Amino acid sequence: MPVIHFVTTSGETLTLAAENGRSIMEVAKANDLPMLAACGGALACATCHVIVDEDWYDRLDPPSEDEEDLLDTAHGLTPTSRLCCQIRVSDALDGIRVTLTPMD
Amino acid sequence: MSTQTPSGTEAAVTEAAVTEATEVTDVAIIGAGPVGLFAVFECGMLQLRCHVIDALPTLGGQCVALYPEKPIYDIPAAPELTASELIARLQQQIAPFQPRFHLDQQVTELQRRDAAWELTTSRGTRIRARAVMVAAGVGAFGPNRPPLPGIEQYEGRCVHYLVAERERFRGQRLVIAGGGDSAVDWAIALADSAAEIHVIHRREQFRAAPETSARLHELAAAGKIQLVIPYQLAALEGDGERLGAVVVKTLKGEERRIEADHLLAFFGLASKLGPINDWGLGAHNGVIPVDPSTCATSLPGVFAIGDIANYPRKLKLILTGFAEAAHAAHAAYAVVHPDRALHFEHSTTVGVPLREP
Numbered sequence: 001m002p003v004i005h006f007v008t009t010s011g012e013t014l015t016l017a018a019e020n021g022r023s024i025m026e027v028a029k030a031n032d033l034p035m036l037a038a039c040g041g042a043l044a045c046a047t048c049h050v051i052v053d054e055d056w057y058d059r060l061d062p063p064s065e066d067e068e069d070l071l072d073t074a075h076g077l078t079p080t081s082r083l084c085c086q087i088r089v090s091d092a093l094d095g096i097r098v099t100l101t102p103m104d
Numbered sequence: 105m106s107t108q109t110p111s112g113t114e115a116a117v118t119e120a121a122v123t124e125a126t127e128v129t130d131v132a133i134i135g136a137g138p139v140g141l142f143a144v145f146e147c148g149m150l151q152l153r154c155h156v157i158d159a160l161p162t163l164g165g166q167c168v169a170l171y172p173e174k175p176i177y178d179i180p181a182a183p184e185l186t187a188s189e190l191i192a193r194l195q196q197q198i199a200p201f202q203p204r205f206h207l208d209q210q211v212t213e214l215q216r217r218d219a220a221w222e223l224t225t226s227r228g229t230r231i232r233a234r235a236v237m238v239a240a241g242v243g244a245f246g247p248n249r250p251p252l253p254g255i256e257q258y259e260g261r262c263v264h265y266l267v268a269e270r271e272r273f274r275g276q277r278l279v280i281a282g283g284g285d286s287a288v289d290w291a292i293a294l295a296d297s298a299a300e301i302h303v304i305h306r307r308e309q310f311r312a313a314p315e316t317s318a319r320l321h322e323l324a325a326a327g328k329i330q331l332v333i334p335y336q337l338a339a340l341e342g343d344g345e346r347l348g349a350v351v352v353k354t355l356k357g358e359e360r361r362i363e364a365d366h367l368l369a370f371f372g373l374a375s376k377l378g379p380i381n382d383w384g385l386g387a388h389n390g391v392i393p394v395d396p397s398t399c400a401t402s403l404p405g406v407f408a409i410g411d412i413a414n415y416p417r418k419l420k421l422i423l424t425g426f427a428e429a430a431h432a433a434h435a436a437y438a439v440v441h442p443d444r445a446l447h448f449e450h451s452t453t454v455g456v457p458l459r460e461p
């Protein structure tokens with residue numbers, strides 16, 4: 001199973017096994033990480049905002065136009081910001097590192 | 105996301121009576137999303153009277169705030185209907201029970217008083233109820249506030265999330281943030297009367313109709329509007345009363361300071377659990393643990409239903425919430441009428457029992 005490294009807002013790294021086909025948001029929620037993901041992956045809330053490690057960002061499928069539109073409503077954006085309900089786990093993502101954003 | 109635009113406000117439920125004195129009822133329902141609304145029906149069938157409170161000025165929760173036009177396909181016996189149709193039908197279904205709505209106000213306090221619960225809202229409404237159903241979904245909807253240090257002290261005075269009165273911006277230096285219809289429409293609408301308008305947006309594309317985007321760029325070319333792209337809000341400067349400047353940064357961290365009298369921030373709606381976290385319900389990561397057979401929380405007479413209620417293998421679906429509303433109503437009956445046995449009859453047997461007004 002691929003693993004995902006989640007960096008919390010306090011700088012702690014949690015490495016979690018993730019089933020292929022799930023979204024990174026689902027992995028985070030299943031493991032009770034501090035992430036709101038209010039809309040449950042319906043691309044309607046932007047509360048699953050994560051910052052993807054630069055080395056990994058370009059290896060992901062680029063965000064859809066809808067995801068870009070919703071990112072407009074997120075705060076504290078970086079050049080590698082993504083909504084992680086839109087990123088599906090696969091073997092190719094084994095070892096990806098994402099940083100959580102404040103739940104506020 | 106729906107927000108106010110210069111061309112009109114979203115349909116408001118105006119028949120909602122807003123009251124100031126303490127109201128007394130059997131069940132207070134926090135949240136007028138689909139699940140809170142259906143709870144009125146389930147309670148009504150057991151002759152329990154309900155008051156419903158919501159932070160939004162409209163009924164419908166996520167369905168109306170986030171996706172009114174989208175078709176829903178997984179409501180039993182309704183092969184396809186839009187989210188706003190679903191809410192309209194629920195309103196029709198619960199109308200016979202004459203629920204009282206208190207809209208545009210957030211429930212901020214929940215306190216045990218004698219053998220009842222007393223709820224207080226942000227508008228000072230007080231409601232006493234034997235039982236409470238927390239149908240708060242993903243939290244109270246309100247403007248999506250940029251997390252800038254000290255922003256609260258300027259809100260309503262120099263920081264605005266909607267334009268109530270456009271005349272107050274005449275001759276003022278404005279920073280408008282956001283990339284959707286509200287930001288673009290207001291930049292255009294205020295271009296003539298404001299002294300200066302800077303529009304802050306994180307990328308070239310705006311999420312606005314092509315004609316409006318074109319108009320924005322025309323006004324920018326004519327020097328009436330300054331487009332500050334690709335920037336996002338970083339900080340506010342001021343004396344705590346009046347705003348002096350808005351600091352913006354590129355995604356890479358280059359900084360710019362824009363002198364301004366007002367910031368208009370249009371980032372749509374966001375939901376916040378807020379006070380519910382402090383009510384001793386064990387809320388964690390946005391959900392409240394319940395016993396799925398009754399939807400009872402850890403507090404006596406307080407139930408949680410819909411998206412906010414959590415138990416192993418919970419499915420956050422409207423249909424799940426509807427069933428939870430039925431479980432909670434039956435459990436609430438015993439709280440409201442501890443001395444009366446519940447004699448259950450199907451709706452086909454009793455019909456819809458109209459309450460005396």
Ligand SMILES: Cc1cc2nc3c(=O)[nH]c(=O)nc-3n(C[C@H](O)[C@H](O)[C@H](O)COP(=O)(O)OP(=O)(O)OC[C@H]3O[C@@H](n4cnc5c(N)ncnc54)[C@H](O)[C@@H]3O)c2cc1C
Nearest residue numbers: 135137139158159165166211240241243244245410411422
């Ligand atoms: C884009 C999208 C598509 C979806 N599609 C489907 C679908 O096809 N099928 C399906 O079953 N589900 C779908 N859902 C999920 C569905 O909308 C939710 O499960 C449903 O809205 C939950 O209803 P609810 O009544 O529990 O909460 P909500 O709809 O979230 O309503 C809760 C209400 O409580 C109010 N509130 C919260 N706290 C307070 C307070 N302290 N004081 C006052 N008011 C408060 C809020 O303002 C809000 O209006 C979708 C969701 C989204 C975002």
Ligand code: FES
Nearest residue numbers: 041045046048085
């Ligand atoms: S969970 Fe809402 S957009 Fe990702």
